[in-house]
Amino acid sequence: MSPRFRPLVLIASAAALTVAVEATPLFSSGPPTGMASNRPNYANCTQCHSGIVNSSNASLTLSGVPVVYTPGATYTITVSLTQSTAMRWGFEIVAQDPAGGQAGSFTVTDPNNTQLLLGAGSVEYVMHTDVGTKPGTPNGNSWTMDWTAPAAGFGKVVFAASGNAANDIFTTTGDKITNACVSSEEDDGSVPLALVAAQPNTIYAQRNFTWLVPVRVTNTQAFSQNLFVVARIKLPNGSYYPSTGWLYGPTAVSVNAGATKSVTISLPIPSGAPLVSPKLEVFVGTPAAGAMNQDTFVFTVVP
Numbered sequence: 001m002s003p004r005f006r007p008l009v010l011i012a013s014a015a016a017l018t019v020a021v022e023a024t025p026l027f028s029s030g031p032p033t034g035m036a037s038n039r040p041n042y043a044n045c046t047q048c049h050s051g052i053v054n055s056s057n058a059s060l061t062l063s064g065v066p067v068v069y070t071p072g073a074t075y076t077i078t079v080s081l082t083q084s085t086a087m088r089w090g091f092e093i094v095a096q097d098p099a100g101g102q103a104g105s106f107t108v109t110d111p112n113n114t115q116l117l118l119g120a121g122s123v124e125y126v127m128h129t130d131v132g133t134k135p136g137t138p139n140g141n142s143w144t145m146d147w148t149a150p151a152a153g154f155g156k157v158v159f160a161a162s163g164n165a166a167n168d169i170f171t172t173t174g175d176k177i178t179n180a181c182v183s184s185e186e187d188d189g190s191v192p193l194a195l196v197a198a199q200p201n202t203i204y205a206q207r208n209f210t211w212l213v214p215v216r217v218t219n220t221q222a223f224s225q226n227l228f229v230v231a232r233i234k235l236p237n238g239s240y241y242p243s244t245g246w247l248y249g250p251t252a253v254s255v256n257a258g259a260t261k262s263v264t265i266s267l268p269i270p271s272g273a274p275l276v277s278p279k280l281e282v283f284v285g286t287p288a289a290g291a292m293n294q295d296t297f298v299f300t301v302v303p
């Protein structure tokens, strides 16, 4: 096993412990919670399933997530997963505030194909059932559920999901894992012009490798915007790297009205990078308006 995967294995065994305690149904009958590529650990189905995340031609989309939500309103959300060679399908989705707490509440409206399990911190995870994997079905699958927005004053919500376009051989090999996330902001009269959510493929940044951090930028406005993404590191001692300016960007991204677009931040981790757990701070904005919105998460540099 290459050292590259060692931290992931540690997480996988931690997940296995949680599973034993919470008696979560395994595995094609429902993955463990905490695998929706969501806060705080951003773990996904590759904790057990083979494959490099987001590397196949699979596509995972979250439709029906409101760009701007009305507090207390209910929305129907559809998770769709497509891929050209897969024959069996699975997913897991969450709605969280930027600190990782539960945002609003999900309602299972299709209990044959979907189920809801509570994970750490009472976060709700909606995922496939065994029947809901549709064994032997080509091209794709989708799952539908309702989400009721939180009460007024809650603010930004991030929906995160991980999907498995599987080969239907009842194992964890040869499957294709894809992550997705979308932000939603409360309709409170002060909606930022754009929202940003980071969804790292892994929170372990390995020396001598290029670390990939997909970022989703959502345009909350009714007109298209030319936006910019930048990122910097906040070290445990409070200082920034670099001390002025940005480690990544500004990278331009033009986003249509109400749409979400992906930008992948790629950061080569130098061989001498200190082995610390700093924060990555990601901002979206324009030179004229400055930063409109940010997302931040803790990551760990590993040898």
Ligand code: HEC
Residues within 6 Å of the ligand: 015, 016, 026, 027, 028, 029, 031, 032, 035, 036, 044, 045, 046, 047, 048, 049, 088, 089, 090, 091, 092, 133, 162, 163, 164, 166, 167, 168, 169, 170, 171, 172, 175
């Ligand atoms: C803790 C380990 C673990 C994690 C994490 C995990 N799985 Fe699995 N999964 C398994 C095992 C083991 C199997 C094979 C046994 C079985 O089919 O029940 C499996 C099988 C599957 C299958 C059927 C595969 C096939 O080819 O027949 C699907 C679909 C699936 N998982 C979806 C998911 C999704 C979606 C996630 C992430 C949200 C996920 N799994 C995360 C362990 C895991």
